[in-house]
Amino acid sequence: MRSRTVVFKRMATVLTASLLFICVLGTSLGAAQYRLTFWNMPFVTQEVSPDYVLLWQNDAKTALPDYVIDDYYGPGKYKDQRDRFLLQARTGIPDVIEGLIEDMAVYVNNGIIEPLDSYFAEWADGDQFVESTLEPLKIDGKLYGIPYNTNARALIYRKDVLEQYGLSVPKTWDELIETARAITEKSNKQIFGFFVCTEIGDPRATQEFITWYFQVSDRNNPFIVSTVDGERVVEVTATVDQLEKVLDLYKQLYEGPFPACDPNLRGTGWPTEDPGYVAGKFAMAPMGPWLWGRRAEGATAKDILENRSALTRIPYPKDGVPATYLEVKPIMMNAFSKNKTAAWDLIKYITSKEKMAQWLVDSGGIPARVDSLQMEIFDEAGIRWWIDGFAAELPIAVAMAPINWGPVNEANLRAVNYVIYNQMTPREAAEWLINEYHELNRQGTL
Amino acid sequence: MNRKNAYLLIIPALAIMCAFTVYPLAEGIRLSFTNASMLRPTYRYIGLGNFKQMINDRVFWLALRHSVVLTVIVVLLQLVLGLILAWAMKQEVPGMAAFRSVIMASWVIPVAATVTIFKFMAQPDVGFINIILRSIGLDRLVRYWFGDPSTAFACIILLHLWRNVPFYGITFLAAMQTIPESLYESAEIDGASPLQSFWHITLPGISHMIMVMVTIHVLWTFNNFDFVYLATGGGPVDSTQVLPVYVYKQSWDRYAAGYGASIGTVMLLLLAVYFVIYLLIQKKGEYER
Numbered sequence: 043m044r045s046r047t048v049v050f051k052r053m054a055t056v057l058t059a060s061l062l063f064i065c066v067l068g069t070s071l072g073a074a075q076y077r078l079t080f081w082n083m084p085f086v087t088q089e090v091s092p093d094y095v096l097l098w099q100n101d102a103k104t105a106l107p108d109y110v111i112d113d114y115y116g117p118g119k120y121k122d123q124r125d126r127f128l129l130q131a132r133t134g135i136p137d138v139i140e141g142l143i144e145d146m147a148v149y150v151n152n153g154i155i156e157p158l159d160s161y162f163a164e165w166a167d168g169d170q171f172v173e174s175t176l177e178p179l180k181i182d183g184k185l186y187g188i189p190y191n192t193n194a195r196a197l198i199y200r201k202d203v204l205e206q207y208g209l210s211v212p213k214t215w216d217e218l219i220e221t222a223r224a225i226t227e228k229s230n231k232q233i234f235g236f237f238v239c240t241e242i243g244d245p246r247a248t249q250e251f252i253t254w255y256f257q258v259s260d261r262n263n264p265f266i267v268s269t270v271d272g273e274r275v276v277e278v279t280a281t282v283d284q285l286e287k288v289l290d291l292y293k294q295l296y297e298g299p300f301p302a303c304d305p306n307l308r309g310t311g312w313p314t315e316d317p318g319y320v321a322g323k324f325a326m327a328p329m330g331p332w333l334w335g336r337r338a339e340g341a342t343a344k345d346i347l348e349n350r351s352a353l354t355r356i357p358y359p360k361d362g363v364p365a366t367y368l369e370v371k372p373i374m375m376n377a378f379s380k381n382k383t384a385a386w387d388l389i390k391y392i393t394s395k396e397k398m399a400q401w402l403v404d405s406g407g408i409p410a411r412v413d414s415l416q417m418e419i420f421d422e423a424g425i426r427w428w429i430d431g432f433a434a435e436l437p438i439a440v441a442m443a444p445i446n447w448g449p450v451n452e453a454n455l456r457a458v459n460y461v462i463y464n465q466m467t468p469r470e471a472a473e474w475l476i477n478e479y480h481e482l483n484r485q486g487t488l
Numbered sequence: 489m490n491r492k493n494a495y496l497l498i499i500p501a502l503a504i505m506c507a508f509t510v511y512p513l514a515e516g517i518r519l520s521f522t523n524a525s526m527l528r529p530t531y532r533y534i535g536l537g538n539f540k541q542m543i544n545d546r547v548f549w550l551a552l553r554h555s556v557v558l559t560v561i562v563v564l565l566q567l568v569l570g571l572i573l574a575w576a577m578k579q580e581v582p583g584m585a586a587f588r589s590v591i592m593a594s595w596v597i598p599v600a601a602t603v604t605i606f607k608f609m610a611q612p613d614v615g616f617i618n619i620i621l622r623s624i625g626l627d628r629l630v631r632y633w634f635g636d637p638s639t640a641f642a643c644i645i646l647l648h649l650w651r652n653v654p655f656y657g658i659t660f661l662a663a664m665q666t667i668p669e670s671l672y673e674s675a676e677i678d679g680a681s682p683l684q685s686f687w688h689i690t691l692p693g694i695s696h697m698i699m700v701m702v703t704i705h706v707l708w709t710f711n712n713f714d715f716v717y718l719a720t721g722g723g724p725v726d727s728t729q730v731l732p733v734y735v736y737k738q739s740w741d742r743y744a745a746g747y748g749a750s751i752g753t754v755m756l757l758l759l760a761v762y763f764v765i766y767l768l769i770q771k772k773g774e775y776e777r
Contacts, residue, residue, distance in 0.1 A: 125526075125740055128526050128527075128743075129526075148527055151527060151528070152527065152528075152529060153529065242721070242723065242741075243721070243741060304612075306612035306631055306632040306635060307612075307632070307635070308635060308724065309635050309723055309724045310635075446527055448527075448741065448742070448743065449741070449742045449743070452741050452742065456725075459723065459724060459725045463637055463724055463725045465637075465725050486528075487525070487527070487742075487743075487744075
């Protein structure tokens with residue numbers, strides 16, 4: 043009995059000593075190198091090629107020798123990333139997050155991202171950033187993100203398909219529907235003329251919807267945000283007529299024996315749109331420059347993107363104006379990061395002249411820095427025509443108002459689904475949608 | 489002294505239950521009376537506001553109807569098909585032992601994989617179902633089966649059946665094997681038909697197991713989230729919307745945690761009522777025996 047007690051005591055001593063050793067070792071290692079966490083969807087979804095991610099990681103070791111950058115880049119979907127960041131930001135992880143401009147207002151309202159004005163003011167590279175890419179990242183005059191990428195949406199189309207069937211590039215909504223239906227018919231549904239995202243919760247579906255909306259609203263947002271007596275006030279400015287026009291477009295895209303869009307792909311989003319286009323399933327789609335990154339998917343994708351595609355302005359209604367969604371991708375700092383100096387160093391690295399250029403050469407995109415855009419690697423990679431095509435649309439691009447877009451986007455796409463599944467007429471869906479806008483505003487959700 | 493020790497011994501278990509069951513449950517009920525949102529750091533109590541909103545929420549009623557219909561249809565079909573399968577597996581046919589092992593594969597495969605396989609099979613262009621339909625000249629039926637409001641709900645039912653019927657079959661078979669063979673022999677001597685034997689011997693013999701399976705599966709199916717969320721997300725246009733998915737969507741798409749919690753509370757009450765009815769029936773059964 044006594045010998046057993048002695049054994050237990052010895053075991054407990056050894057165990058305690060081991061634990062202490064591990065703790066001391068862990069603390070000393072941790073103190074030497076801070077582990078930075080960076081959530082960045084494009085590194086997960088292969089919008090950026092895996093080869094580039096490896097290169098980025100290796101270069102980061104040299105550029106930021108005092109830190110270790112975790113190679114987990116988040117859940118890989120903007121929605122999941124947003125949900126998890128809202129839940130866990132206060133733990134300090136991730137230190138830095140890439141995201142959608144639409145989510146920024148939500149993060150600011152929750153106080154989980156850091157204003158970067160003081161950091162940015164002291165950065166010598168600050169004057170290289172294009173002012174129009176910084177402006178949308180300001181809320182109440184404070185800068186909450188550093189832009190690494192901007193783009194406007196354009197219509198990508200298969201020039202070989204249009205040529206084969208003797209069709210012209212569409213300029214108006216009517217021409218778009220007519221041309222797309224003709225392609226569907228002439229190819230006997232082997233190629234559908236057009237693709238538009240209609241999945242509820244899909245960020246691209248949201249951006250496409252708002253593009254059509256800006257075209258019918260004279261480039262005005264459906265909401266205006268102002269400050270009255272120190273209080274933030276949101277006003278709904280969208281009208282039933284405007285929304286009905288947009289919803290009617292969706293309806294027409296899925297109508298007829300040879301519809302412009304594949305009815306079997308109703309309710310799908312960008313994970314169908316991007317691979318579908320580079321696989322030759324659709325002849326036209328509203329698109330941003332990231333698609334360039336899909337050349338790596340195979341010979342067909344590379345051929346379609348490099349030799350068979352061209353860019354043009356997204357068609358707009360006869361009584362509307364040319365307009366498109368302006369995207370600015372921010373890199374943001376967690377307000378609860380345990381090492382904000384390290385987080386800022388990482389942001390500077392991500393948005394440095396070379397790194398921004400290399401990233402966007404690999405994945406497509408317009409750099410937010412003048413010196414990056416001027417680098418020769420864009421010409422060497424043969425991507426200049428691609429970037430210029432999207433850059434040409436920047437003058438007609440509109441930034442979304444700084445509100446909580448999540449529930450609005452959900453309502454927009456719900457209305458789209460009511461229409462494309464014939465549950466409501468465009469008018470009924472527009473009336474339902476405007477009521478939702480007002481209800482969300484009344485609840486203070488926006 | 490013994491009683492004191494007994495109480496001391498159950499304290500750890502009680503503490504764990506309080507931390508992981510009672511507290512989340514109470515917290516969920518408390519939240520259902522607030523306007524809590526993931527988008528606001530603060531919230532306030534709004535009394536029955538969420539429940540009043542629910543009364544006018546068309547999608548809530550639709551989801552409730554779907555949940556009830558799905559539970560009734562799925563549990564009934566699983567019961568009937570499970571009984572047929574168990575009866576078939578009881579027959580002494582060559583290869584039956586191997587069949588019994590293979591059939592459980594659907595239960596072993598993770599739900600996410602099951603849904604992925606079915607979604608792939610339902611694809612309009614490369615999906616197995618549509619290839620078969622085209623090959624037999626039924627092109628007009630070709631569609632994305634999970635993307636069509638008229639077929640999506642049936643596909644969800646099919647997913648449940650594919651996964652659970654073999655489990656029912658094996659469970660009922662195990663119960664059937666406990667019934668003494670002599671009862672069947674006596675019935676045969678008395679001139680009972682196989683159907684009569686099944687009705688008067690087999691069914692009463694496995695009735696307890698049937699009760700257990702139905703009870704568990706009513707709870708599982710009513711609370712099932714993964715099949716619907718992974719397969720359709722409740723769409724298209726809410727044609728497969730069920731309460732667990734709607735709770736999630738309210739909490740994470742609209743970030744309306746308070747409203748989501750109030751729907752969860754309603755689900756809890758509905759299942760509590762079901763459970764009370766079940767206990768009363770069981771008690772009555774025991775009394776009659």
